[in-house]
Amino acid sequence: MTRLDLVIFGATGFTGKHAVVEMARMSSKYQLSWAIAGRSQSKLEDVLRDARRIIGEEISCAKIIIADVKDAQSLRDMCSQARVVVSCCGPYRFYGEPVVRAAIDAQTHYVDVSGEPQFIETMQLKYDAQAREAGVFVISACGFDSIPNDLGVVFLEQNFEGTLNSVESYLSASGPKGSGAINYGTWESLIYGITYLGELPELRKKIYPEPMPECEPKLKRRWCLHRRLGGWCVPFPGADASVLHRSQRARRGADPRHRPLRVRTYVRLPALLHALALLLAALILYVMTRSRCTRWLLLKYPRLFSLGYITAEGPSEEVICNTTFSFHLLGEGWGPGTSLDAAPDKQLAVRVSGVNPGYGATVVALLLSAVTILSERDRMPPLGGVVTAGFAFRNTNIIKHLQEHNLKFEIVSVDF
Numbered sequence: 001m002t003r004l005d006l007v008i009f010g011a012t013g014f015t016g017k018h019a020v021v022e023m024a025r026m027s028s029k030y031q032l033s034w035a036i037a038g039r040s041q042s043k044l045e046d047v048l049r050d051a052r053r054i055i056g057e058e059i060s061c062a063k064i065i066i067a068d069v070k071d072a073q074s075l076r077d078m079c080s081q082a083r084v085v086v087s088c089c090g091p092y093r094f095y096g097e098p099v100v101r102a103a104i105d106a107q108t109h110y111v112d113v114s115g116e117p118q119f120i121e122t123m124q125l126k127y128d129a130q131a132r133e134a135g136v137f138v139i140s141a142c143g144f145d146s147i148p149n150d151l152g153v154v155f156l157e158q159n160f161e162g163t164l165n166s167v168e169s170y171l172s173a174s175g176p177k178g179s180g181a182i183n184y185g186t187w188e189s190l191i192y193g194i195t196y197l198g199e200l201p202e203l204r205k206k207i208y209p210e211p212m213p214e215c216e217p218k219l220k221r222r223w224c225l226h227r228r229l230g231g232w233c234v235p236f237p238g239a240d241a242s243v244l245h246r247s248q249r250a251r252r253g254a255d256p257r258h259r260p261l262r263v264r265t266y267v268r269l270p271a272l273l274h275a276l277a278l279l280l281a282a283l284i285l286y287v288m289t290r291s292r293c294t295r296w297l298l299l300k301y302p303r304l305f306s307l308g309y310i311t312a313e314g315p316s317e318e319v320i321c322n323t324t325f326s327f328h329l330l331g332e333g334w335g336p337g338t339s340l341d342a343a344p345d346k347q348l349a350v351r352v353s354g355v356n357p358g359y360g361a362t363v364v365a366l367l368l369s370a371v372t373i374l375s376e377r378d379r380m381p382p383l384g385g386v387v388t389a390g391f392a393f394r395n396t397n398i399i400k401h402l403q404e405h406n407l408k409f410e411i412v413s414v415d416f
């Protein structure tokens with residue numbers, strides 16, 4: 001049986017529906033055969049009907065596949081019909097692993113938009129060897145977490161001319177005030193991510209028993225609250241730090257001569273008050289996830305505890321289309337010819353920016369990740385495995401394709 005190019009699993013969810021619309025737009029450009037999958041035939045039919053209405057034309061090629069996370073055989077059947085599974089079915093902590101397992105069993109590549117380090121790193125620990133054996137890629141965090149940062153570092157390296165030593169990344173975002181900006185699915189993933197934060201150190205010791213070799217000069221950790229780029233900055237709480245670290249580990253694993261970059265990620269806010277509010281919110285969330293009862297409250301009343309940012313029905317099109325983001329990645333190292341024993345003498349900044357981070361840029365990056373596996377397998381690492389986008393795609397044309405879809409990568413001039 002000839003396989004379809006890709007299947008979007010979790011197509012009935014908030015993210016999945018956006019992925020279906022984007023796929024319908026992309027499929028003729030990239031000449032792809034595809035299907036949508038989930039556990040309800042009628043919901044999937046509604047998704048196709050709505051997508052048809054939004055893009056204003058027939059979606060002739062999309063097939064419907066019924067698959068349920070709780071039914072392993074249905075997942076295997078789904079995976080064996082496609083070359084790549086695009087999973088939008090989260091929280092991945094609960095729904096991700098059976099899909100990864102089924103994809104590997106069926107020798108099907110897998111991509112998702114998880115921003116959950118515990119899930120992603122557990123998959124690496126449990127399935128990396130199996131994925132390599134099957135010759136497939138399992139690549140998580142192909143959305144806003146963590147494509148802009150992960151491929152931003154690749155773009156910075158490609159343009160640095162010399163030896164890059166360290167990268168500091170600063171995210172800023174803006175959007176309409178006072179209205180829901182994020183769907184409940186992401187909130188749920190976040191709450192469970194914070195709840196089980198304590199799993200990470202043990203997990204990391206198992207994945208990487210040896211510490212990463214230290215290269216001098218070390219990148220200093222900045223204060224939890226510091227001023228830079230005209231704003232107030234705090235550590236970025238997303239999955240990016242974990243992903244960027246894994247990219248460096250994978251590079252080093254593939255080539256022992258690779259000099260691992262030190263990378264840190266921050267969020268930049270316009271005013272001190274905003275930065276303090278974010279730190280306070282993070283602290284309150286952390287404390288509330290410690291007990292079952294307060295965690296229940298967080299999950300039950302998302303709008304209340306997120307001050308209106310999280311809603312069960314998801315953000316409106318108006319909100320998501322008017323939300324913008326940019327990452328500034330500040331690289332430091334040595335120009336060509338300078339000895340690495342001297343102090344770093346070169347700086348370069350790049351900006352990765354776009355619109356609609358959660359559901360626009362995210363699904364574009366996710367689908368282009370799948371397209372890249374389909375069309376540029378020969379430019380990717382030969383073995384497959386559970387890896388990052390920054391490692392898997394660094395020699396492909398994915399950045400060029402992202403640029404064509406409004407995710408801008410550019411060199412900028414900033415005052416370090």
Ligand SMILES: NC(=O)c1ccc[n+]([C@@H]2O[C@H](COP(=O)([O-])OP(=O)(O)OC[C@H]3O[C@@H](n4cnc5c(N)ncnc54)[C@H](OP(=O)(O)O)[C@@H]3O)[C@@H](O)[C@H]2O)c1
Binds near residue numbers: 016088095189
């Ligand atoms: N990293 C990023 O930038 C980014 C951006 C957006 C979203 N995300 C992540 O994407 C995930 C989904 O978010 P969302 O807001 O789209 O959530 P959502 O609207 O709740 O969608 C969840 C999807 O999972 C499906 N599902 C649940 N249980 C299932 C089962 N047993 N079998 C088959 N399908 C099942 C649901 O199907 P039904 O419709 O049948 O219930 C639905 O399609 C979250 O983990 C979120 O954090 C990440």
